[in-house]
Amino acid sequence: MGKINSVKKLTDNKFVNLYGVDATSVHDTPVSYFVASRAKCVEDLKLSTGENHPDGVIIYSVYGEKRDKVVLIRQYRYTIGGYIYEFPAGLVEPGEDFHEGAVREMFEETGLKLEPIKVAEAFEKPYFTTIGMTDESCATVYGYASGEVSKAAQEDSEEIEIVIADRDEVRRILKEERVAIMCAYMLMHFLEDEEVFGFLGEI
Structure with missing residues (x-):
């Protein structure tokens, strides 16, 4: 070693x-x-x-009466000089539980209310994002989103569009757009799983 x-x-x-x-x-x-x-x-x-507390949280949520749409954001990122599709996400504040952080970040970025669901620790614990460059790790929160889309709580430094995507739009996004890898993998589940979040019961 x-x-x-x-x-x-x-x-x-x-x-x-x-x-x-x-x-x-x-x-x-x-x-x-x-x-x-x-x-x-x-x-x-x-x-x-030697510890791994989450720096941030990523939110995989579905929307609508049939829960057949996924909540995404299309955000301008200076690292690529353009837009990329991601899940709503953000930093966990000091002393904040990451589930609480997910509810806060969802509202700030989209105006929507998030109802987290309980999942096994293996699915939500913090995992490292890009270990070759950074020690950053993010937890994942899954849930149901409701309410009206709004940009009112977004920060002035952010350039975020809110996207409520059905499966056809998700297919187009994966084929044609820039997508963050953590988001892309979950969108593949969204396309293929008959039951949304069905994969969460496997561990």
Whole structure:
């Protein structure tokens, strides 16, 4: 196993920072690595704590009387200089349970009310997003959305369109649009499962 010799914080930003890692590989060669993290300091990095508390939450919810539509957002992202389809999502605030964070973020981004459903821990626990670049992890909350779509609670820094998509539109999105990978995998379930959230009963 590799060995981490030292870690240095390289930036001082509000939401994400870059850390430099000096390490030695399992083959006894020097390694210079960079980690983007939501952590505020070296001591809070997951490589320091060994813990995995969710930085954010992703919301997979269905909408409508027949629960046959999925709630998506189409958001402008500076990382790609364009729009991408995602699930509503956001950061978990300090001391906030991620289920509560999901309800809050759903309302802020879409104006909709989220009713989370109870699922096995294996389906909702935090998983790492892009481990080659960041220690960020996100939990997933599943549920039913209701109410009227609204942008009133969105932040001025956000550029988000709310999309309520049926299966035909989901097929088009997957074929033609940019889609975040975590969202894409769940949309594949949405297309193929006769019972929405049916896969959640497998563990």
